[in-house]
Amino acid sequence: MKTISFLASTVLVLLLPGLPLAAQPLFVESGAARGIGPYTMANLMGGGIAAADFDDDGDVDFFIPNEEGVPDQLYRNLGNGFFEEIAAQAGLASTLRSRSALWFDADGDGDLDLVVASDCFGSHWNPEPGSSACEAGIPMLHLYRHDAGDTFTEITGPAGLAQDSGNFLVTDHRGGMAAGDLDGDGDLDLYVSLWDGHSSLYLNQGDGTFLDASLSSGIGVAKRKDWQPVMLDLNHDGRLDIFVSVDFGPNKLWLNQGDGTFVDGAPAAGVASSWNEMGVAVGDYDNDGDFDFYVTNVWQRSPGEHNVFFRNDSVGSSLAFTEVAASLGVDNTGWGWGTTFLDADLDGDLDLAVTNGFSETGFEHDASRFFQNGGAPAWSFTDISDAIGFNDTLWGSSLVCFDLNHDGLPDLVQTTKVHPAPGPLRLLLGSGVTGRHWVRIVPRMPAPNHQAIGAVVRARVGATVQSRLVTAGISFMGQEPAESFFGLGTATRVDQVVVEWPDGKLTKRSNLLVDRAHAVDWHEIFADGFESGSTTAWQ
Numbered sequence: 001m002k003t004i005s006f007l008a009s010t011v012l013v014l015l016l017p018g019l020p021l022a023a024q025p026l027f028v029e030s031g032a033a034r035g036i037g038p039y040t041m042a043n044l045m046g047g048g049i050a051a052a053d054f055d056d057d058g059d060v061d062f063f064i065p066n067e068e069g070v071p072d073q074l075y076r077n078l079g080n081g082f083f084e085e086i087a088a089q090a091g092l093a094s095t096l097r098s099r100s101a102l103w104f105d106a107d108g109d110g111d112l113d114l115v116v117a118s119d120c121f122g123s124h125w126n127p128e129p130g131s132s133a134c135e136a137g138i139p140m141l142h143l144y145r146h147d148a149g150d151t152f153t154e155i156t157g158p159a160g161l162a163q164d165s166g167n168f169l170v171t172d173h174r175g176g177m178a179a180g181d182l183d184g185d186g187d188l189d190l191y192v193s194l195w196d197g198h199s200s201l202y203l204n205q206g207d208g209t210f211l212d213a214s215l216s217s218g219i220g221v222a223k224r225k226d227w228q229p230v231m232l233d234l235n236h237d238g239r240l241d242i243f244v245s246v247d248f249g250p251n252k253l254w255l256n257q258g259d260g261t262f263v264d265g266a267p268a269a270g271v272a273s274s275w276n277e278m279g280v281a282v283g284d285y286d287n288d289g290d291f292d293f294y295v296t297n298v299w300q301r302s303p304g305e306h307n308v309f310f311r312n313d314s315v316g317s318s319l320a321f322t323e324v325a326a327s328l329g330v331d332n333t334g335w336g337w338g339t340t341f342l343d344a345d346l347d348g349d350l351d352l353a354v355t356n357g358f359s360e361t362g363f364e365h366d367a368s369r370f371f372q373n374g375g376a377p378a379w380s381f382t383d384i385s386d387a388i389g390f391n392d393t394l395w396g397s398s399l400v401c402f403d404l405n406h407d408g409l410p411d412l413v414q415t416t417k418v419h420p421a422p423g424p425l426r427l428l429l430g431s432g433v434t435g436r437h438w439v440r441i442v443p444r445m446p447a448p449n450h451q452a453i454g455a456v457v458r459a460r461v462g463a464t465v466q467s468r469l470v471t472a473g474i475s476f477m478g479q480e481p482a483e484s485f486f487g488l489g490t491a492t493r494v495d496q497v498v499v500e501w502p503d504g505k506l507t508k509r510s511n512l513l514v515d516r517a518h519a520v521d522w523h524e525i526f527a528d529g530f531e532s533g534s535t536t537a538w539q
Helices: none
Strands: 026-029 049-052 061-064 073-077 083-085 100-104 113-117 141-147 151-154 173-180 189-197 200-204 210-212 224-232 241-246 252-256 262-264 280-283 292-295 308-312 321-323 336-342 351-356 369-373 381-383 396-402 411-416 425-431 437-444 456-461 464-469 484-489 493-500 506-513 516-521
Touching (some): 049 396, 049 411, 100 173, 113 189, 280 464, 437 456, 437 493, 437 506, 464 484, 493 516, 506 516
Parallel strands (some): 173 224, 336 396, 437 516
Antiparallel strands (some): 026 425, 049 061, 061 073, 073 083, 141 151, 173 189, 189 200, 189 224, 200 210, 241 252, 252 262, 280 292, 351 369, 369 381, 396 411, 411 425, 456 493, 493 506
16 A cells, blocks of 8 residues: 655745635646647647546646647656656657547556547548548547557557548537446446547457447437536446537436446436537535536527536435526636636635637637635635636636646646637646645556546545545546545544445545545455445444
8 A cells, every 4th residue: 555645835825805815726827837838729629638647656647639730749747846748759749630638548457548539620631622521541549558668559450449530521520538437347448429420439348459339339329419428427326327518419418227228317317408518527516425517508609508507416326416507606607618626725615617718709708717616505606717817818628627736736727729829738836725734535446447437535524525536538628637636624634535446345544644645545445334335424
């Protein structure tokens, strides 16, 4: 068992009016100073971020897809909050168009491989003027195997993941991706979204190859405008389900039937809103033990359209969500894209960040928005975007959160569209919160699911239990690292941490030290009144 400790540093900043001293988050754009270079997103609607500790050294790195003719970027975290770009030496500097990416262990050897997705959205890959078909012979999906020395080798064809541009139209725009163990065999399966086409589901065969189950599962039968998928077990049956944000159509909640098929439970659960859903954030904003959804939209593009906040009111396996965005004060951010939950003020509840904007008249300069959670008992949000420095008017796209410099304050990485020049890729350092504590839990399992994708981590301080989901695929074409960050307020100990592993087992830790990261190993199985996984056992 390994414990990683990083003591938090204190950063002095100017006081922000209206907020108490301890609760003054501030974000400062620091990309160029930290080693982040120029960036160009592929045409037109978005580009992703894949953040993970790919070299397993305890800090978070990230991969950035770029447009055709511009090499993709891999930023290795140097451990001190600075980055070096190493895509060329790693074998990942493709100059083909890249749209979204995802780190996951495709071959079950314990390290992270990388899948990169593309499209031919627009007209520049047509075989002839006026054609709606893409020029054939251009690979649309790339799987890179992680080899010794942190280098990568493309193995797309042998793995069974090849997609040829000849099967795509110029109206097909790649969406996000997500990975998780959908069939319960221990390895990670892959969902690849397509906007205005047929999304794909690939089942990992455990030998480095994948079976295309798009049609047999029911997921890829119909043509839709899928954006971001997220995998989690919503009905507590031990099987991962898939929520997908859908543009110009009802969202999908693919309930896993355990036999290789999925049934859409979105209408019955109350999450099938049918506007322009794009980005997805998943978190337990009210600390009641279940996961809620925030999904971005375009404000009033259709009558009544707004961002939706689906509060989870489910009882056991009976799924029920209530849309509460307006009452929480988070329904209008203009033209929304990427979004993430984070505890920026370290007070023990989740705040919310959203990036926005588009070329359509009236939305060109939509500001990014940050909503601070007011906590119990009201559970409402206050817009403090201007005060904390998250208010850019660029055309935002993907947005992910992680603590990049180990100071215990969440940071943000944001991709932006061409407006008016290419990029930039923004790295926003969090600072300003003093006198509050935090803990980071890093759950790890034996291969093939070494990073415990699909696990739920819960931390209790007194009577308050916070819950986090370990994902591979979130936000908008985004990925956040496989770890769980908790703000603790003024608490100087975490009473209990419980990891609910994807295989149903539980691990408990008690009386944890704060202001550091703790690696939790799957072998530390605890079974003493926690078998049900219910948070009521914590009280």
